[in-house]
Amino acid sequence: MxxxxxxxxxxxxxxxxxxxxxxxxxxxxxxxxxxxxxxxxxxxxxxxxxxxxxxxxxxxxxxxxxxxxxxxxxxxxxxxxxxxxxxxxxxxxxxxxxxxxxxxxxxxxxxxxxxxxxxxxxxxxxxxxxxxxxxxxxKNLNKLYLGGTSIQELPSLVHLSELVVLDLENCVQLQKIPLRLSTLTSLTVLNLSGCSELEDIGDLNLPRNLEELYLAGTAIQEVPSSIKYLSELAY
CATH class of the missing domain: 3.80.10 (Leucine-rich repeat, LRR (right-handed beta-alpha superhelix))
Structure with a gap:
């Protein structure tokens, strides 16, 4: 027992x-x-x-x-x-x-x-x-932690409607992540810090309920203008 x-x-x-x-x-x-x-x-x-x-x-x-x-x-x-x-x-x-x-x-x-x-x-x-x-x-994940792995890209995430946290910190070989992140309607935390090969996030369509977005140490050249639509973004 x-x-x-x-x-x-x-x-x-x-x-x-x-x-x-x-x-x-x-x-x-x-x-x-x-x-x-x-x-x-x-x-x-x-x-x-x-x-x-x-x-x-x-x-x-x-x-x-x-x-x-x-x-x-x-x-x-x-x-x-x-x-x-x-x-x-x-x-x-x-x-x-x-x-x-x-x-x-x-x-x-x-x-x-x-x-x-x-x-x-x-x-x-x-x-x-x-x-x-x-x-x-x-498909029913709430939290997915892949930081510090050697993955180069992610599969489609469109089915993860319950995902709250996506942590990819220090995935130094990650070059791109799936488009249409706006389908992740529950996502509040997206951590891409340290993804030093990630150059562009302009086409990601970030979910509007995002509260925390971490981009330190990436290779992006500009913050996408769509960030102004993230009305819940606090950090």
Whole structure:
């Protein structure tokens, strides 16, 4: 009946296989466990809502998480790619393929990651310095942190109507971000500070409810005139 497991900053922890039987756990916090090399398969943990592996630098593979996960913190891990996830039409089980760079390959036997992780609200991949590509983003996210990664561009964001925070700070290889940001009707914080290759934001159509806009350390040559329409902008 264990509900919360908090072993954060246990720097000698190398193995958590004994946790395989804690099927009722709701929160699993292993932040800062720098010697932990592998994470258990939690896809059967139907009550699990929060996983925190931030600072687990030896974790190289994206974790197998349950579809009902709400918060996933992977900051400063060694994750290199996002796996494809295929849903079996026979038994509704999920198959992970770490050879790919996206959550899911679309075909007749699979569903989109936007469905697979439809409850995910917070995804933190910041400072995963080896992460170069993310192609599909869960549709119900509230907060997305990709700062300090090696991504060069983002996929379409038009479906992220609930996104409140988009943090891309210090994505030094990011050269462009998707147009039509105005479709992000809930976005209040956009952080592009330190995106030193980003030269132009004039065509982004920034959402009018934006409250905070960070552009320090970018390569922009002028602030777009459309900024005058951001009536909620405070910073």
């Amino acid at each position: 264990l509900k919360r497991i908090k072993l954060c900053h246990s720097r000698q922890l190398v193995d958590i296989q004994e946790l395989q039987n804690a099927l009722n756990v709701e929160v699993l916090d292993l932040q800062g466990c720098t010697r932990l090399q592998r994470f258990i398969d939690t896809s059967r943990f139907h009550h699990l809502r929060v996983i925190n592996l931030s600072g687990c630098t030896k974790i190289k593979s994206f974790p197998k998480v349950p579809p009902n996960i709400e918060e996933l913190y992977l900051k400063q891990t060694g994750i290199r790619s996002i796996p494809s996830v295929t849903l079996s039409s026979k038994d509704n089980s999920f198959t992970y393929d770490h050879g790919g760079h996206k959550f899911l390959d679309m075909d007749d036997s699979s569903e989109s990651i936007m469905v697979y992780l439809e409850n995910l609200k917070v995804l933190d991949l910041s400072h995963c310095v080896d992460l170069e590509d993310i192609q599909v983003i869960p």
